[in-house]
Amino acid sequence: MNASAKPERTRLSAEDWEDAALRLIADQGVGALAVEALARQLGVTKGSFYWHFRTREALLQAALERWEQYGEKEVISQIEAMPDPRARLPELFRRVAHEIAPHRVYAALLKALDHPQVVPVMARVSQRRMEFLTTIYSEAGLSPEEALNRARLTYAAYVGFLQLNFTLGLPRISHDEFDAYVEHMIRTLTPA
Amino acid sequence: MNASAKPERTRLSAEDWEDAALRLIADQGVGALAVEALARQLGVTKGSFYWHFRTREALLQAALERWEQYGEKEVISQIEAMPDPRARLPELFRRVAHEIAPHRVYAALLKALDHPQVVPVMARVSQRRMEFLTTIYSEAGLSPEEALNRARLTYAAYVGFLQLNFTLGLPRISHDEFDAYVEHMIRTLTPA
DNA sequence: TCGATACCATACGCACGAGTATGGATGGCA
DNA sequence: TGCCATCCATACTCGTGCGTATGGTATCGA
Numbered sequence: 001m002n003a004s005a006k007p008e009r010t011r012l013s014a015e016d017w018e019d020a021a022l023r024l025i026a027d028q029g030v031g032a033l034a035v036e037a038l039a040r041q042l043g044v045t046k047g048s049f050y051w052h053f054r055t056r057e058a059l060l061q062a063a064l065e066r067w068e069q070y071g072e073k074e075v076i077s078q079i080e081a082m083p084d085p086r087a088r089l090p091e092l093f094r095r096v097a098h099e100i101a102p103h104r105v106y107a108a109l110l111k112a113l114d115h116p117q118v119v120p121v122m123a124r125v126s127q128r129r130m131e132f133l134t135t136i137y138s139e140a141g142l143s144p145e146e147a148l149n150r151a152r153l154t155y156a157a158y159v160g161f162l163q164l165n166f167t168l169g170l171p172r173i174s175h176d177e178f179d180a181y182v183e184h185m186i187r188t189l190t191p192a
Numbered sequence: 193m194n195a196s197a198k199p200e201r202t203r204l205s206a207e208d209w210e211d212a213a214l215r216l217i218a219d220q221g222v223g224a225l226a227v228e229a230l231a232r233q234l235g236v237t238k239g240s241f242y243w244h245f246r247t248r249e250a251l252l253q254a255a256l257e258r259w260e261q262y263g264e265k266e267v268i269s270q271i272e273a274m275p276d277p278r279a280r281l282p283e284l285f286r287r288v289a290h291e292i293a294p295h296r297v298y299a300a301l302l303k304a305l306d307h308p309q310v311v312p313v314m315a316r317v318s319q320r321r322m323e324f325l326t327t328i329y330s331e332a333g334l335s336p337e338e339a340l341n342r343a344r345l346t347y348a349a350y351v352g353f354l355q356l357n358f359t360l361g362l363p364r365i366s367h368d369e370f371d372a373y374v375e376h377m378i379r380t381l382t383p384a
Numbered sequence: 385t386c387g388a389t390a391c392c393a394t395a396c397g398c399a400c401g402a403g404t405a406t407g408g409a410t411g412g413c414a
Numbered sequence: 415t416g417c418c419a420t421c422c423a424t425a426c427t428c429g430t431g432c433g434t435a436t437g438g439t440a441t442c443g444a
Contacts, residue, residue, distance in 0.1 A: 011391055011440085029306045031223070034431065046433085047392045056432070111303045113359040114221045122360055149376035159355050160348030167305040168314055184341035188380065203410085203421055226401065238403085239422045248402065 012042060014052045014062065021063040026104040030112035033060060057117065064121045067105055071125065076132055085139035089190045092136070096158065097182045100166070107162040130155050140191050154189050204234060206244045206254065213255040218296040222304035225252060249309065256313045259297055263317065268324055277331035281382045284328070288350065289374045292358070299354040322347050332383050346381050 020038055035049045035056050042048075053059045075095060082088050096103075106125075112118045133151035142150060164170050173181070212230055227241045227248055234240075245251045267287060274280050288295075298317070304310045325343035334342060356362050365373070 031306065035433090036431065044391090045393055047394075049392095050433070051391060110355055111305060113303060113355070114223065119360060123362060126356065126360065126362060145372065146376065149373050150380065152373060153349055153377055153380065156352030156356060157345055157349045159352030160350065161352070163302055163305070163351050163355065164318065164348060168311060168318065170315060170318060180337065181341050181344060184338065185345055188342065188345065227403090228401070236421095237423055239424075241422095242403070243421060 012044065012048060012052070015066075016042070017049065017052055017059060018063045018066045021059055022067055022105055025063070025108050027108075029108050030060070030115055030118065035059070060115075060117055064109075064118060068121055068125060072102070072129070079136070085136070086141075086190075088136050089140060090186045093182060093186050093189075097178075103162060104166065107166050110159065110162065111167060126155070126159075137191070142191055150189065150191075157185065157189070204236065204240060204244070207258075208234070209241065209244055209251060210255045210258045213251055214259055214297055217255070217300050219300075221300050222252070222307055222310065227251070252307075252309055256301075256310060260313055260317060264294070264321070271328070277328070278333075278382075280328050281332060282378045285374060285378050285381075289370075295354060296358065299358050302351065302354065303359065318347070318351075329383070334383055342381065342383075349377065349381070 017038065020042055021033060024033055024038060024041070033056070035046055039045050039049055049059075053062070075092075079088050079092050079095075082091065109118050109122055113122065130151050133154055134147050137147035137150045137154075138144065165173070209230065212234055213225060216225055216230060216233070225248070227238055231237050231241055241251075245254070267284075271280050271284050271287075274283065301310050301314055305314065322343050325346055326339050329339035329342045330336065357365070
């Protein structure tokens with residue numbers, strides 16, 4: 001089939017393995033993270049892997065930390081830079097809705113919450129994002145309690161959407177219909 | 193530790209294995225469904241299992257079908273029996289929010305969407321529930337498109353909530369705070 | 385040019401879980 | 415009472431994937 005899609009003849013670094021691991025996680029899940037499979041995909045063998053990492057668990061850990069680092073930083077800062085607080089929410093929703101790629105790892109990790117290694121990472125990331133949402137809702141005029149609950153609701157809707165659409169393949173929604181859904185969501189979740 | 197918590201000295205039936213499988217799935221996930229582990233938990237050995245089922249896959253299939261059968265039937269019919277359409281949504285939300293046990297299997301299955309066997313089951317169940325929500329929203333006064341989108345949003349919020357709270361253990365929300373969250377959700381998702 | 389270090393291949397051992405073979409126990413029914 | 419079907423135990427095989435041991439090749443500085 002593909003076998004050697006990457007004829008990279010340079011030597012590999014630990015970062016290369018971490019990136020490959022994240023790609024594999026994104027489209028096959030954490031459970032599919034096997035060292036021999038990864039090695040095959042990179043055109044090398046296990047011998048290479050165990051030079052860079054002590055164990056499979058160590059690779060997962062490194063990949064997760066790498067993902068947590070180079071995460072959503074840009075999106076958050078760009079939204080925060082917007083002058084009008086009321087305009088931030090619709091913009092955030094539309095951006096998130098149309099950039100699918102960055103969310104694929106998050107979606108895969110959501111299905112791996114039985115793995116003890118992913119729990120703390122996901123807890124930190126989700127916590128940070130919800131705090132961000134809470135401050136945005138506050139700045140949009142909600143009281144502290146209302147802002148917190150609305151952030152919880154919004155984030156839950158985001159997480160649920162990921163599950164129901166990319167992992168489960170519910171009756172493939174069309175593009176236009178999806179846009180309509182996003183706008184409906186903006187209307188109902190944004191303070192009047 | 194526990195080893196033989198169930199001193200059931202009667203012979204086992206296929207249904208016994210299916211129920212045990214569902215219990216195990218509920219609190220350890222689909223990945224933990226191993227025949228020797230299940231046998232140990234039931235106080236027997238593999239020999240028993242392979243008399244009732246041809247394979248592990250067959251057990252999973254049977255357990256999933258069993259779960260799909262004896263599912264949420266009662267809740268739906270009870271809600272439908274309520275005379276006032278506007279009162280149905282708050283009641284549904286409160287019921288679902290306070291009955292955690294029945295949702296544990298669903299939450300576990302949500303994390304197993306890479307398993308080909310669980311996808312069709314989850315697709316059917318989720319589809320039915322969303323259709324139910326859609327009709328409720330219609331009866332509460334929303335237009336067909338609005339009702340459908342609101343149902344999608346509500347169900348996504350439900351699914352996301354399951355992930356963020358029982359599987360991920362986000363900053364343990366208190367009981368009162370949880371009730372406040374549910375009421376907030378009712379206010380924002382129920383048509384005025 | 386010549387090691388030394390970094391990177392990789394090959395060939396193992398080993399644990400674990402699915403599935404098979406076969407014989408033993410138990411209960412209902414003639 | 416004896417027989418047959420049902421249910422279960424024991425003891426294997428086998429595939430898979432992690433980790434190890436050890437030797438080979440490339441690259442760079444002295």
